[in-house]
Amino acid sequence: MEIVAPSTEQLLADFESKINAEIKIEPRDWMPEEYRQNLIRQMSQHAHSEVIGMQPEGNWITRAPSLRSKKILLAKIQDEGGHGLYLYSAAETLGVSREQFIQALHEGKAKYASVFNYPALNWADMGAIGWLVDGAAITNQVSLQRTSYGPYSRAMVKICKEESFHQRQGYEIMWRMMEGTKDQQQMAQDALNRWWWPALMMFGPHDSDSPHSTLAMKWKIKRESNDQLREKFINKTIPQAELIGLKVPDQNLQLLEDETYKHGDINWDEFWAVVKGNGPCNQQRLEHHIRAHKEGAWVRETAIASAKKHNI
Amino acid sequence: MEAQKKYYLQLADNALILSHRLSEYSSHGPFLEEDLANTNVALDLIGIAESILEQTAKIDGKGLTGDDLAYRRGEHEFYNCLLVEQPNTDFAFIMVRQFLTDAFHFYFYSELTKSKDKFLSAIAFKSLKEITYHLRRSSEWLIRLGDGTQLANDKTQHAVNTLWKYSNEFFTENEVDIEMKKSGVGVDLKEVKSLWSQKVNEIFFMAHLKIPENDFQLTGGKQGNHTEYMGYILTEMQFLPSKYPDAKW
Ligand SMILES: [Fe+2]
Numbered sequence A: 001m002e003i004v005a006p007s008t009e010q011l012l013a014d015f016e017s018k019i020n021a022e023i024k025i026e027p028r029d030w031m032p033e034e035y036r037q038n039l040i041r042q043m044s045q046h047a048h049s050e051v052i053g054m055q056p057e058g059n060w061i062t063r064a065p066s067l068r069s070k071k072i073l074l075a076k077i078q079d080e081g082g083h084g085l086y087l088y089s090a091a092e093t094l095g096v097s098r099e100q101f102i103q104a105l106h107e108g109k110a111k112y113a114s115v116f117n118y119p120a121l122n123w124a125d126m127g128a129i130g131w132l133v134d135g136a137a138i139t140n141q142v143s144l145q146r147t148s149y150g151p152y153s154r155a156m157v158k159i160c161k162e163e164s165f166h167q168r169q170g171y172e173i174m175w176r177m178m179e180g181t182k183d184q185q186q187m188a189q190d191a192l193n194r195w196w197w198p199a200l201m202m203f204g205p206h207d208s209d210s211p212h213s214t215l216a217m218k219w220k221i222k223r224e225s226n227d228q229l230r231e232k233f234i235n236k237t238i239p240q241a242e243l244i245g246l247k248v249p250d251q252n253l254q255l256l257e258d259e260t261y262k263h264g265d266i267n268w269d270e271f272w273a274v275v276k277g278n279g280p281c282n283q284q285r286l287e288h289h290i291r292a293h294k295e296g297a298w299v300r301e302t303a304i305a306s307a308k309k310h311n312i
Numbered sequence B: 001m002e003a004q005k006k007y008y009l010q011l012a013d014n015a016l017i018l019s020h021r022l023s024e025y026s027s028h029g030p031f032l033e034e035d036l037a038n039t040n041v042a043l044d045l046i047g048i049a050e051s052i053l054e055q056t057a058k059i060d061g062k063g064l065t066g067d068d069l070a071y072r073r074g075e076h077e078f079y080n081c082l083l084v085e086q087p088n089t090d091f092a093f094i095m096v097r098q099f100l101t102d103a104f105h106f107y108f109y110s111e112l113t114k115s116k117d118k119f120l121s122a123i124a125f126k127s128l129k130e131i132t133y134h135l136r137r138s139s140e141w142l143i144r145l146g147d148g149t150q151l152a153n154d155k156t157q158h159a160v161n162t163l164w165k166y167s168n169e170f171f172t173e174n175e176v177d178i179e180m181k182k183s184g185v186g187v188d189l190k191e192v193k194s195l196w197s198q199k200v201n202e203i204f205f206m207a208h209l210k211i212p213e214n215d216f217q218l219t220g221g222k223q224g225n226h227t228e229y230m231g232y233i234l235t236e237m238q239f240l241p242s243k244y245p246d247a248k249w
């Protein structure tokens, strides 16, 4: 019997029928190169975001105002690093190593979530980041639990549980501050003012301007569009703000007849400026990561040398 | 009562201040796994500090909380040893500081499980699992650092040479240590010291590290006299409660 290798057309047809039947694509399955590249881009960006996101929160660990809040913040940051590890491993199933991912980050070829290029200026920022940034991330990630690539989907299921915990903790900080002194209330409102728009921008450009979206939706890497997810987030979050007496900084916000909200114009010039590297902390965040990596080189080298000696 | 309270604070402050130093190191680790392991130790230590501070506040009976003790005491009222407040100069300093402290904690808390004080024996018992892991981790790292590359050995030996002068304070008995030992609450530091020395010699031998020939020692932390670093640690740690004394967080 003669075995004939299937044609690319046949492989693609099989691949797409799996996608249509909601069967997950696994690392050893055939996949179009564009699908692989799309996933490498998205998953590594996601992993880098978890890791770079440790920095703005890390900025307040040593100034956390109580033992409990310090413990919670340490544990939260540790969770985020854990998500990073988990996502790097999931992304490595696509044939790229962690060292390569980090190199791409350092060379500016790989991105991370732009929201982490904003500064964390007061303690309420620890609340706003958990509540809004983790909140926006979950909205996106809940949807990604159904993504078509198996390792990514499973990573999302695991990560989502912790993210929703982070969101509640963040909201609790905001709530406590709004219950507190005038100074605390001002800090909370100030933090919301600064994080609201960057959080909305986390969902990316409007669907009409989103370059990677079409194919990603077709192959079910993405399951819901940027605008759909953004609306979900807004409708969930505004009532939470109002409940504790915070005011969302959007003068053109409208409450529609169906009880949903329509937000005012997003400043896309700012969005693209930050994406291109010109945000308040882009340089600081990336240089910090590069410096720590460089300073750690001798430690990684001695660990390898010692493992070789002892045959571990 | 006062002696008991001070004894509690000595234990709590070592854990609290070392945890603080480790927490400064978040996002600075040589690779992600180690960054997280470091935070993990910081978390364990702040957990120990929190339990002891809350109990201290309770037996003190003045309506204070554990947070008041952490965030509203002045520098002279902190009784941690000088070693734990030393800065994160580099990974070798962090690990040498950690190993010397972990080894102390391990043998100290092992002894403390036999304390007549129910609270202390319980916290010692509970913490030992974590501390055992800390000691294993820092021992392994010391060997990797000392017995890997020449550069790492040099850096680690330099850290040992710098930090060694703070290592004996753990075992330097003050009045409180003596009183607590007599009443069966505290532990015999001489015994802890001899076990600690054995462990240090063993790991230093495997790591090709040497104890400095000049064995002069500095102390003072246990009496509230600290190094210059301590003021900065507290300024940062206590910033919010100091600036907003009426706020609840
Ligand atoms: Fe995360």
Ligand SMILES: [Fe+2]
Pocket: A080, A134, A162, A163, A166
């Ligand atoms: Fe999170």
